[in-house]
Amino acid sequence: MRKSLLTSVDSIFSKISESMALFLPVDDPTGRANYTRWEEGKKWSEALNTVKSPKDFFFPQVEDLMKFKVSGKNIELKNTAKIDEDFVVFGVRPCDVRSFDVLDNVFLSEPRDGYYAARRKHGIIVSVACSKPSETCFCHTFGIDPAGEYGDVTVWKGENELFWKANTEKGEKVMELISEFTESCDDNAADDIKAKIEKIAEKLPLRNLSAENFGGDKTDEYFDRPEWKSLSESCLGCGTCTFVCPTCQCYDIKDFNTGKDVIRFRCWDSCMYSEFTQMSAGQPRLTQLERFRQRFMHKLVYYPANYDGMFSCVGCGRCLKSCPIHMNIVKVMKTLGGKADE
Amino acid sequence: MSEIFEPLVPKLGVITEIRAETPDIKTFRVVTPDGEKPFEHKPGQCAMLSIPGVGEAMFSITSSPTVKEYMEFSIKKCGCVTEWLHQAEPGQMVTIRGPYGKPFPVDTEFVGKNLLFIAGGVGLAPLHSVINYCRANRDKYGRIDVVVGSRTKSDTLDYDEMVNEWAKEDNFGLHLTTDRSTPDWDGHVGFLPAFLTEIGFDTDRIAILCGPPIAIKLSLAALYELGFDKTQVYTTLEMRMKCGIGKCGRCNVGTKYVCKDGPVFRFDELDELPDEY
Ligand code: SF4
Ligand code: SF4
Ligand code: FES
Numbered sequence: 001m002r003k004s005l006l007t008s009v010d011s012i013f014s015k016i017s018e019s020m021a022l023f024l025p026v027d028d029p030t031g032r033a034n035y036t037r038w039e040e041g042k043k044w045s046e047a048l049n050t051v052k053s054p055k056d057f058f059f060p061q062v063e064d065l066m067k068f069k070v071s072g073k074n075i076e077l078k079n080t081a082k083i084d085e086d087f088v089v090f091g092v093r094p095c096d097v098r099s100f101d102v103l104d105n106v107f108l109s110e111p112r113d114g115y116y117a118a119r120r121k122h123g124i125i126v127s128v129a130c131s132k133p134s135e136t137c138f139c140h141t142f143g144i145d146p147a148g149e150y151g152d153v154t155v156w157k158g159e160n161e162l163f164w165k166a167n168t169e170k171g172e173k174v175m176e177l178i179s180e181f182t183e184s185c186d187d188n189a190a191d192d193i194k195a196k197i198e199k200i201a202e203k204l205p206l207r208n209l210s211a212e213n214f215g216g217d218k219t220d221e222y223f224d225r226p227e228w229k230s231l232s233e234s235c236l237g238c239g240t241c242t243f244v245c246p247t248c249q250c251y252d253i254k255d256f257n258t259g260k261d262v263i264r265f266r267c268w269d270s271c272m273y274s275e276f277t278q279m280s281a282g283q284p285r286l287t288q289l290e291r292f293r294q295r296f297m298h299k300l301v302y303y304p305a306n307y308d309g310m311f312s313c314v315g316c317g318r319c320l321k322s323c324p325i326h327m328n329i330v331k332v333m334k335t336l337g338g339k340a341d342e
Numbered sequence: 343m344s345e346i347f348e349p350l351v352p353k354l355g356v357i358t359e360i361r362a363e364t365p366d367i368k369t370f371r372v373v374t375p376d377g378e379k380p381f382e383h384k385p386g387q388c389a390m391l392s393i394p395g396v397g398e399a400m401f402s403i404t405s406s407p408t409v410k411e412y413m414e415f416s417i418k419k420c421g422c423v424t425e426w427l428h429q430a431e432p433g434q435m436v437t438i439r440g441p442y443g444k445p446f447p448v449d450t451e452f453v454g455k456n457l458l459f460i461a462g463g464v465g466l467a468p469l470h471s472v473i474n475y476c477r478a479n480r481d482k483y484g485r486i487d488v489v490v491g492s493r494t495k496s497d498t499l500d501y502d503e504m505v506n507e508w509a510k511e512d513n514f515g516l517h518l519t520t521d522r523s524t525p526d527w528d529g530h531v532g533f534l535p536a537f538l539t540e541i542g543f544d545t546d547r548i549a550i551l552c553g554p555p556i557a558i559k560l561s562l563a564a565l566y567e568l569g570f571d572k573t574q575v576y577t578t579l580e581m582r583m584k585c586g587i588g589k590c591g592r593c594n595v596g597t598k599y600v601c602k603d604g605p606v607f608r609f610d611e612l613d614e615l616p617d618e619y
Binding site: 068262 | 350351392555588594615
């Protein structure tokens with residue numbers, strides 16, 4: 001383990017930026033944090049987490065896939081994507097680091113998504129432990145430790161110091177890069193911080209929310225439950241929950257005619273939209289109830305069925321904060337069968 | 343460089359031939375710009391065709407895997423990509439990627455069995471490649487029966503091929519019916535499910551069922567009445583698709599993805615999925 005002075009953090013950012021792009025949470029003028037490319041003068045946000053999740057770095061909200069030149073009956077194809085530069089994402093919380101595992105299962109299973117794989121290869125994750133987990137956090141439900149070691153490098157933030165631990169080879173490289181600002185310290189140096197985090201985490205209102213009643217073999221148990229009606233009744237189908245969610249991975253592929261070329265791009269899509277499954281021949285999910293149910297059945301039953309019991313939620317709490325009607329996965333879990341003592 | 347971004351990057355293809363089969367179905371022959379078959383496939387598998395700027399859509403490959411020179415698609419006019427294709431002319435380039443999906447178990451569960459193919463309307467398109475694959479490997483299978491129900495004779499896909507080639511073979515039964523009687527038709531008139539009951543097939547065979555949802559539902563009921571079991575009947579599902587590789591989430595039904603775990607399903611497998619297709 002190594003440590004650095006908190007006051008040297010901007011020098012560290014500057015040093016990393018000299019050799020590759022560095023992104024980190026920065027507050028916007030309204031006080032909301034989002035990942036921003038670091039440059040002189042940008043301040044690392046104190047916020048617990050960003051409004052948008054960091055999935056953007058590997059699975060961008062919109063990305064060009066390829067380009068076509070169309071003339072008469074003729075088509076030419078050009079590969080446009082160029083993903084070959086390393087970058088660092090600093091400040092990723094443990095829940096969000098785990099969300100990359102959830103996405104990896106989908107995008108890196110055969111046939112592997114080349115765009116995603118290339119970004120994963122070039123991205124270096126510096127995780128920062130959560131000094132103050134909040135009442136919307138329930139990462140514990142999915143076995144995530146807010147003080148734990150995640151990412152290529154883990155950082156624990158103390159009063160005046162940062163403690164650094166490299167977990168991978170990529171992480172070692174970053175540590176080497178900034179070695180002039182860090183000095184080695186005892187491996188237990190961050191233990192006090194970890195204990196403090198654990199103390200806060202223990203008392204969180206959602207600490208005892210359990211996912212044990214959900215899992216891959218529960219389709220029959222939950223699919224026809226009458227509660228879906230009241231749960232989904234007020235859902236606006238706005239898709240906000242899917243867009244802020246770090247593990248939602250549905251996408252659309254579309255063509256855009258620039259007048260000169262046709263660009264085929266990929267963008268996030270949402271199972272909350274009626275268009276999502278609309279075919280000229282029919283619509284398998286007729287009402288918002290079916291679409292709403294799909295989102296939660298997928299996270300709590302279908303996904304675990306396909307990936308060894310892993311859930312497609314990391315308890316980041318974003319959907320709790322951003323849904324305009326205050327509906328969220330916690331309410332769904334409690335209503336359908338999760339246990340929580342409040 | 344281009345390698346790593348597969349599998350969403352397609353190949354280029356050229357439509358070399360277009361045949362009008364019925365008033366709203368045309369068959370398109372596709373080869374690569376070098377004149378070759380775009381890729382190998384198995385019976386029942388699909389491919390993504392696109393015209394950049396118009397869109398990309400999934401189609402079942404109609405030609406048999408035993409055809410080595412080209413690939414064919416019988417496509418019904420229905421929706422934006424298909425309408426565009428229907429007004430295209432030979433020489434038109436397209437993009438193509440695939441093959442996608444799980445094929446019919448022609449080399450496992452079908453081997454040594456009598457086969458009963460049942461198609462409603464354009465449902466013959468996905469079965470065409472399977473039937474021709476089985477004809478090309480004739481000694482691997484028992485008796486083959488094909489039952490086709492269409493609106494009228496002119497709506498019957500592959501009529502000439504069925505009557506002039508298939509029906510003339512040994513151990514092959516062709517049974518055609520139309521919903522309406524027309525002056526050019528002297529065959530059976532009546533709906534497909536009732537026709538099945540009327541013929542009264544024995545249950546010593548595997549049934550493969552394709553067509554519009556209502557035709558599938560009623561034909562399945564007719565088969566059950568004849569004593570068929572769920573484990574003996576196969577069908578194909580249709581869902582909206584974008585990626586074709588189980589990642590975009592669109593064709594998800596329960597724990598399955600139609601694009602990669604289907605489109606071919608046995609009815610006992612479908613029973614395990616929520617009723618959302
Ligand atoms: S479902 Fe909600 S809490 Fe779970 S990962 Fe997605 S946004 Fe976070
Ligand atoms: S659950 Fe909430 S955020 Fe999600 S689509 Fe419905 S209204 Fe929008
Ligand atoms: S079409 Fe994308 S998951 Fe099936």
